[in-house]
Amino acid sequence: MIVPLAHILILAAVIFSLGLVCVLVWRSNVIMLLIGIEIMLNAAMLVFVGGSARWGAPDGQVFALMIMAMTSAEVSLALALVVYLHRRRRTVDVDAFRELRDP
Amino acid sequence: MRLLLELILFLPLCGAVLLALAGGRLPRRVVEAVACGTVWGSFAATLGAATLFASPAKVEIVNWLTDFEFAAPVTLYLDPLSLVIALMVTFVCGLIHLHAVAYMAGDPGYVRFFALLNLFVAAMLLLVLAENLPLLYMGWEGVGFCSYGLIGFWYREEKNATAARKAFIVTRIGDVALGIAIVWLYELFSTTSLTGINETVFLMPLMVITPIGILLLVGAMGKSAQLPLMVWLPDAMAGPTPVSALIHAATMVTAGVYLLIRLFPLVSVSPTVMAAIAVTGGASAFYGASCAVAQRDLKRVLAYSTISQIGFMMLGVGAGALAAATFHLIVHAFFKALLFLGAGCIITALHHEQDIYRMGGISRSLPAVSRLFLAGALCLAGFPLTGGFFSKDAILAAVWGRGGMLYLLLFLLGLATAFLTAYYTFRMVRLVCGGEGPAPQPLTPLMTGPLVPLAILGLGGGLLNIPHYLGEGLLGRVLASGGVRVEHAATATELALQAVAALTAVGGISLACHRYADSRRPLRIAEGAQPAGGLTAFLLHGWYADRLYARIFVEPFTGTARFLWQRVDAGLIDGGVDRLAELLGRCGSWLGRWSSGRVSTYLIYLAVGAVLLLGWLAGSAAGRGGW
Numbered sequence: 030m031i032v033p034l035a036h037i038l039i040l041a042a043v044i045f046s047l048g049l050v051c052v053l054v055w056r057s058n059v060i061m062l063l064i065g066i067e068i069m070l071n072a073a074m075l076v077f078v079g080g081s082a083r084w085g086a087p088d089g090q091v092f093a094l095m096i097m098a099m100t101s102a103e104v105s106l107a108l109a110l111v112v113y114l115h116r117r118r119r120t121v122d123v124d125a126f127r128e129l130r131d132p
Numbered sequence: 133m134r135l136l137l138e139l140i141l142f143l144p145l146c147g148a149v150l151l152a153l154a155g156g157r158l159p160r161r162v163v164e165a166v167a168c169g170t171v172w173g174s175f176a177a178t179l180g181a182a183t184l185f186a187s188p189a190k191v192e193i194v195n196w197l198t199d200f201e202f203a204a205p206v207t208l209y210l211d212p213l214s215l216v217i218a219l220m221v222t223f224v225c226g227l228i229h230l231h232a233v234a235y236m237a238g239d240p241g242y243v244r245f246f247a248l249l250n251l252f253v254a255a256m257l258l259l260v261l262a263e264n265l266p267l268l269y270m271g272w273e274g275v276g277f278c279s280y281g282l283i284g285f286w287y288r289e290e291k292n293a294t295a296a297r298k299a300f301i302v303t304r305i306g307d308v309a310l311g312i313a314i315v316w317l318y319e320l321f322s323t324t325s326l327t328g329i330n331e332t333v334f335l336m337p338l339m340v341i342t343p344i345g346i347l348l349l350v351g352a353m354g355k356s357a358q359l360p361l362m363v364w365l366p367d368a369m370a371g372p373t374p375v376s377a378l379i380h381a382a383t384m385v386t387a388g389v390y391l392l393i394r395l396f397p398l399v400s401v402s403p404t405v406m407a408a409i410a411v412t413g414g415a416s417a418f419y420g421a422s423c424a425v426a427q428r429d430l431k432r433v434l435a436y437s438t439i440s441q442i443g444f445m446m447l448g449v450g451a452g453a454l455a456a457a458t459f460h461l462i463v464h465a466f467f468k469a470l471l472f473l474g475a476g477c478i479i480t481a482l483h484h485e486q487d488i489y490r491m492g493g494i495s496r497s498l499p500a501v502s503r504l505f506l507a508g509a510l511c512l513a514g515f516p517l518t519g520g521f522f523s524k525d526a527i528l529a530a531v532w533g534r535g536g537m538l539y540l541l542l543f544l545l546g547l548a549t550a551f552l553t554a555y556y557t558f559r560m561v562r563l564v565c566g567g568e569g570p571a572p573q574p575l576t577p578l579m580t581g582p583l584v585p586l587a588i589l590g591l592g593g594g595l596l597n598i599p600h601y602l603g604e605g606l607l608g609r610v611l612a613s614g615g616v617r618v619e620h621a622a623t624a625t626e627l628a629l630q631a632v633a634a635l636t637a638v639g640g641i642s643l644a645c646h647r648y649a650d651s652r653r654p655l656r657i658a659e660g661a662q663p664a665g666g667l668t669a670f671l672l673h674g675w676y677a678d679r680l681y682a683r684i685f686v687e688p689f690t691g692t693a694r695f696l697w698q699r700v701d702a703g704l705i706d707g708g709v710d711r712l713a714e715l716l717g718r719c720g721s722w723l724g725r726w727s728s729g730r731v732s733t734y735l736i737y738l739a740v741g742a743v744l745l746l747g748w749l750a751g752s753a754a755g756r757g758g759w
Contacts, residue, residue, distance in 0.1 A: 056732045127729030
């Protein structure tokens with residue numbers, strides 16, 4: 030174990046924060062929002078893998094693979110939605126879609 | 133005998149059920165024929181039972197209430213007392229039904245009227261013939277219900293509906309006392325049979341009998357309109373006049389007296405109860421007579437005189453003179469029904485005018501009716517040799533014969549009442565019959581016909597129970613065969629008392645005739661036109677009893693009800709709930725502003741929430757001391 034767990038956690042936290050900031054501030058584009066979410070998920074995956082290496086247990090790696098599969102499915106679905114939304118509204122601004130709000 | 137008894141009871145009941153269910157689809161003549169036919173059939177059955185009567189008969193018709201040891205079958209009991217009363221009830225009811233056919237000729241609600249009238253007869257006969265107390269109570273409540281329905285017969289007028297409710301509620305007070313007495317009697321005697329109770333009453337201690345007797349007296353007070361509970365009867369005159377004649381003069385109001393006579397072996401054990409009954413009766417008699425002196429409404433005069441005459445009956449029961457009380461009950465039924473039917477004829481003839489000061493001239497314009505009305509008035513006033521004279525005198529003689537300070541005072545009160553009775557009766561007769569009055573409309577023979585047998589029975593009622601120095605009274609003999617005590621004063625005493633009573637009655641009549649003679653008539657009418665003041669107003673409003681009860685009972689009740697309604701219910705409970713709902717609504721609308729619908733805002737909430745959660749987790753982990 031060359032890299033200590035603390036370093037991995039710090040790196041994961043930095044990546045997570047970057048993803049979070051991306052999600053929070055980049056409102057004009059749904060795709061950027063999805064990318065932010067991907068980055069946060071990657072940070073979570075990194076923590077899983079780091080933990081798995083630290084304690085020598087394979088479950089973390091299994092979870093990382095699970096997350097990869099899930100994110101690929103999620104992204105394909107989400108991008109399809111984005112294409113559909115863009116076709117309806119000609120925009121990908123997040124705040125343009127607020128029909129579910131109470132009038 | 134069984135068949136006859138069943139016929140007596142069930143004929144009017146079947147009539148009532150038939151009229152209530154199918155009366156609307158039958159022609160008017162058929163409805164009237166059914167109503168009268170069932171009652172007269174019942175009378176015929178009673179007559180048949182009277183001819184076959186040999187000894188008291190007990191007939192169990194059907195099992196009604198049974199539970200372990202408790203049993204109250206539908207058992208009818210025919211003894212001389214119930215036989216005599218049933219004869220009177222069916223006969224008077226039959227005549228009044230005939231009169232009612234004419235009286236209600238123009239009324240569209242005749243089906244309801246006759247159905248209730250028949251149901252009333254059935255309930256009254258059940259009350260009279262019942263052998264056990266629950267059955268009697270059923271009849272008792274039945275007549276109360278019919279009375280309520282008939283007082284408020286013209287219910288579209290607020291006044292009539294109020295009078296009906298008042299009668300119902302006031303009599304209910306007495307009924308509660310009677311209900312308590314019945315349960316208590318069952319608890320003591322383990323039976324509800326009237327004969328059973330009367331046979332074993334000597335086993336019971338006096339201190340238990342006294343409260344039960346008082347409860348029975350309260351029950352009788354309610355039904356018979358005696359002193360504390362008398363306020364409903366004058367207002368009950370809001371009903372049609374045949375109803376007043378039937379229910380509120382001749383039959384139902386005497387049910388209280390009948391109950392006390394029925395349970396006399398029980399109540400007579402306690403001298404306290406006897407004195408209470410006598411005092412109630414004497415005071416009510418005087419109260420009714422004094423109020424009747426000042427009344428202006430013809431029917432209210434008769435209503436107050438009913439309170440007064442039933443007071444006499446109570447006084448007779450209280451003095452232990454059962455035969456005299458029964459005698460007065462029966463004679464009173466005849467002449468009071470006669471007076472009420474006469475009043476009904478007069479009121480109809482004068483286009484529904486009820487104020488006696490605006491009447492007059494009946495003796496010239498309607499001589500037949502006026503003669504019959506006069507016959508009733510003579511009986512009520514106790515004019516010598518009429519039925520009312522003998523029955524009233526028998527009661528007064530019994531009170532005199534009882535001895536003691538209390539009964540002497542009651543005797544004097546009774547004499548004063550008799551004087552007032554004679555006075556107000558002839559004040560009424562002079563005002564209605566004398567002088568000049570409006571032209572009447574003609575009356576049908578069906579309307580006046582039923583008055584004739586009543587007048588004959590009222591005037592000749594004395595023959596039913598002639599004083600014992602002339603022979604043995606028929607009624608006394610019949611009642612004595614049924615175990616009712618019949619007592620006689622010495623002949624000289626009785627003659628002297630009759631002379632005193634005769635003088636009193638004649639004195640009252642002549643005073644009234646003097647004051648209300650034709651020559652002084654304009655003066656009296658001018659007096660009557662003035663607003664009543666002082667003593668007259670006091671008597672006119674029935675000693676302000678209504679106002680007193682309103683002050684003591686009704687106003688605190690409505691005040692509390694209004695407080696609970698406006699302050700507690702509307703103010704506290706509704707207001708509290710409203711306030712709470714308003715608060716929650718405001719919270720909701722404040723929170724609702726958070727849901728903007730912008731995904732980015734929600735994401736900020738999510739982030740802030742996650743940070744707070746993490747912070748809390750980290751804080752609690754640090755609190756536990758490191759990782």
